[in-house]
Amino acid sequence: MPEQGGWSAVFGILEEAFGPQDWWPAxxxxxxxxxxxxxxxxxxRNVEKAIANLRAVDALSVRALLALPEGDLAExxxxxxxxxxxTRRLLALCRFLETRGVGAAPEQLARQATLPAxxxxxxxxxxxGAETADSIxxxxxxxxxxxxxxxxxxxxxxxxLLEDHLSYGEVQAGMEAELKPDDVLTRNALHALLVSLGKxxxxxxxxxxxxxxxxxCAHAAGS
DNA sequence: TACCAGGAGAAAA
DNA sequence: TTTTCTCATGGT
Numbered sequence: 155m156p157e158q159g160g161w162s163a164v165f166g167i168l169e170e171a172f173g174p175q176d177w178w179p180a181x182x183x184x185x186x187x188x189x190x191x192x193x194x195x196x197x198x199r200n201v202e203k204a205i206a207n208l209r210a211v212d213a214l215s216v217r218a219l220l221a222l223p224e225g226d227l228a229e230x231x232x233x234x235x236x237x238x239x240x241t242r243r244l245l246a247l248c249r250f251l252e253t254r255g256v257g258a259a260p261e262q263l264a265r266q267a268t269l270p271a272x273x274x275x276x277x278x279x280x281x282x283g284a285e286t287a288d289s290i291x292x293x294x295x296x297x298x299x300x301x302x303x304x305x306x307x308x309x310x311x312x313x314x315l316l317e318d319h320l321s322y323g324e325v326q327a328g329m330e331a332e333l334k335p336d337d338v339l340t341r342n343a344l345h346a347l348l349v350s351l352g353k354x355x356x357x358x359x360x361x362x363x364x365x366x367x368x369x370x371c372a373h374a375a376g377s
Numbered sequence: 378t379a380c381c382a383g384g385a386g387a388a389a390a
Numbered sequence: 391t392t393t394t395c396t397c398a399t400g401g402t
Contacts, residue, residue, distance in 0.1 A: 194384040200400060201383090235399040239385085283385050303383040349383065358381065359402095 160315045161332045161344070164367065168347035171366035175346035176339065178293035183261035185214055186294035190286045191243050192234040203233035216248045216257035243281025250279045264295040273299070284322045292345070298338045300329045301345045305352030312356060312373035 169175070179198070180186035185205065192201040207230040208214050213222060222230075224241060231237040231244070248257070256262040263272065269291065276287040284302075291297045302325045310316030316325055333340055355365035362374040 190383090193382090195382065195397090196384085196399080197382040197401070199382095203400090233399065235382085236384090236397050237399080239397055243385085281385065285384065289383080301383085305383060345383090352383080 175343040177346045183294040190289040201234050204231045219248050246280040300341050302326050305348045309356045314372045
């Protein structure tokens with residue numbers, strides 16, 4: 155795998171293997187924000203259960219969540235794990251959106267400031283770190299930010315594109331350098347494709363045999 | 378039974 | 391400043 159253009163090559167191979175992607179598994183921008191918090195160190199299938207619980211009580215809105223007793227909200231979030239922590243983090247996000255005057259239409263947040271300013275504001279919210287902030291910016295607000303997650307690191311490491319010690323910002327900058335500045339769709343699709351690969355093949359116990367990247371993967375070559 | 382999952386914040390060193 | 395610990399359910 156060449157150093158220059160490595161992620162571009164990966165994108166091409168994965169898109170051919172998995173087809174075009176345009177996703178975050180959510181029915182609204184606010185649901186995408188909720189999912190970004192609930193999926194912290196958690197498998198998505200467990201997040202889906204918690205979101206289904208919220209939907210069942212019609213609580214997928216800022217005001218509905220803020221109106222719920224904290225204990226009730228925690229019980230609804232229980233299937234996603236870390237539920238007491240995530241309750242506090244979700245409420246912190248809701249209070250932030252209310253403070254910004256976009257509680258009724260969280261997607262309007264994107265119109266309030268530049269992308270760097272929005273990112274800084276999100277990072278100041280309790281429970282929102284770099285990955286969660288970038289997931290919200292890309293998937294809920296449709297802004298051009300590359301999300302770096304555990305899948306990205308694992309796949310990049312096995313392909314020889316990433317070294318272990320790189321910080322979140324360093325990994326992100328390296329990927330951004332290969333992307334057009336305002337290309338939201340490619341950032342969305344690349345991350346979605348990496349998630350697909352990570353779930354199906356590039357796992358902690360990898361299934362290299364039929365992996366689309368088998369031919370150019372250093373890990374597969376050494377196994 | 379043990380490991381792992383789309384992190385982040387707090388505490389300890 | 392950096393490293394380690396804690397949070398927790400559910401699937402493989």
